[in-house]
Amino acid sequence: MTLRDLALIAIGNLWRMKLRALLTISGVLIAITAFVAMLSFGVGNQQNVEREFNKLGLLTTMQVYPRNKPSDSSTSPKLDRLALDRLAQVPGVNLVYPFDAFSVVVTLHDTSISSKAQALPSAAVKTKLYSHLVAGTSFDSTSLHVAIVSEELLKQAGIVSPDSIIGRRIVLSVKVSTIDSALAHLLADRGETMVGRVKRVRIDSLFHRNYRTRVLRAEVSAALRRFLNGFLNAQQVISDTLTVCGVRQAGRVGRAHAEQIIIPVATAARFNSVGVGGSPTELFAAMSNGTLFEDPGDPSGRTFSQATIDFDPKVLYKTVRDSVEAMGFRTFSFAAQFEEIQRFFLYFDVGLAVVGLIALLTASLGIVNTMVMSITERRREIGVLKSLGAYERDIRALFLVESGVIGLLGTLAGIFVGWGISRIVSAVAQAYMRREGIPEMDVFATPAWLVLTALAVGLGVSLLAGYYPAARASRVDPVEALRNDS
């Protein structure tokens, strides 16, 4: 008996009991519809996340940090120029650049806005992370007086059209604190000189210990105040006029931090060459790094809180991560985060699939019921087939194919209906996103593997459900079956 024979007999038998078969097929259809629609939702969301990661090139980007609490300074190197050069030597690394940001005041039209600028090499600006411009172009290695601004900055300045700002000039001003002015204020501050302060000390009382201690404390406290006053208030202002060459998309992803203004490294060097940035944060950062008293004009002495590595997509992120961590740095990899997200989606999808499978198991009970009823009604037929030479395997195959046909029809219809429902819900969701101004995305996806999985699961469960009745049918005693009806 060929598969064609089995299929024709099975379809003929199902056709004879149309209503029963239709109801059983409907059960499978509903279950597969739920299975496909729910998994399409999970897969759609997963693909959206994956698309975003790929769009920003995050899977080939790694953040590098110096260790927070070095237990042994010899194994916790600073993230300085030398370290960046060493990181660039790691196999698979295309580009390494530090996170070099500082406070600025940007004057745009007649508006002054406190913001932050970030220095980036031209190669970094061309990576996926920064290359999503809504207007203009990025800068190249020869560019100097140019800047890429973000949509947020334009929003703050009240500029609606990103194109209108391209080619316009902006003025960046940076207040720089210097140790020189701090030391000068240590000697003289607010008209008070060293001589004046010495004159206030009563020489004869210096023999008293308590007086000596009080005077010393007062002088140290005053000296610290004068130093800070000199450092923070007597600042030098450095300004530069730049041309806006591009406008970057708003938003940030995870730790791929980008400031509102991006300028070439060479341009940023002029702002940094005099001293530490004027904000207390930058001062304390310099103190923490031990670079407060270093020559700001010497870039080799600078250390950074963070650096970004752009590596070859063909290289496993774990290889790069291991090499970097072996050098004594901490890392943050979007690829690792992506793995976590994928793991989450796997659990999410499995959860949804289990719900669909429960529905399918319920439908499979319908198949078992239908087939058992069919066997009871067709005992005589089974006996006749056995008397004609049907082997147990033939009888089993006959009933298995019948349950398989039920499963196949229900599964095919379920896949189609599930896909249809996902399209309808997706269209409604997209209309809502459009109305709310949310970037549109398709929250459902029905890839080929999902269709094949649904087909395999639907058919597999139906065949499993049909196996018990089929085995029962194959065991029908022909003598009994024929005697009952004779």
Added chain:
Amino acid sequence: MPPDPYLQTTGLCRHYRRGPTVVKALDGVTMAVGRGEYLGIVGSSGSGKTTLLNLLAGLDTPTSGSVSLGDVPLTAMSRRELAAYRARCVGMVFQSFNLIAHATALQNVEMALLFNGTPPRERRRRATAILERLGLADRMTHHPADLSGGEQQRVAVARAIVKKPEILFADEPTGNLDFENALEIASLLATLNKEGLAIVLVTHNLEMAQQYTQRTIRMQYGVILQTGLPGNAGAPHP
């Protein structure tokens, strides 16, 4: 015993347990069917005729004793081999026709060729030819419910012989038929036998057995009472 036995049994027993009671449907039957022989098995209801037929056809398994196909004991065959034996060598005709109700006459006959590897086109050709031969050319697309008893039994005979078996087991083939149709079926079986087909006819109609068969076995209570030629069916069993 026939000189060239096709099937033979030795001490064949088939006992059933019905609660505490053991029913001896067959109890030590030794007999043989020769090649091309027309053997009648007669006896009253419950004498073990159908049980013997089922054992000879490989549908049932004996409690003890053996059935041999030439030198090969059926009792030693696997279930698959027994199915193959039924599919290739055996044709069966039943009292109640046992046609598949939802299949046409042609499909019923074709069904007999499903399990012996006959290709679909050949199945159709052979089934059509045999139905035409039995005068059912205009009834091929009819379902059993649309056929008379005689026509149904002719379809059943067509189904039994379409595979060109070596032996045909007919279990009360005229039991549900009127006189004319019974005569027609009996003549048909006789013709088939003349063409070389071995037939084992189970009937309670001694007259029919004497008229058509070459040899008759008379059974009672699961044992062979007498065996002999139709004219002297009353000869004692050795």
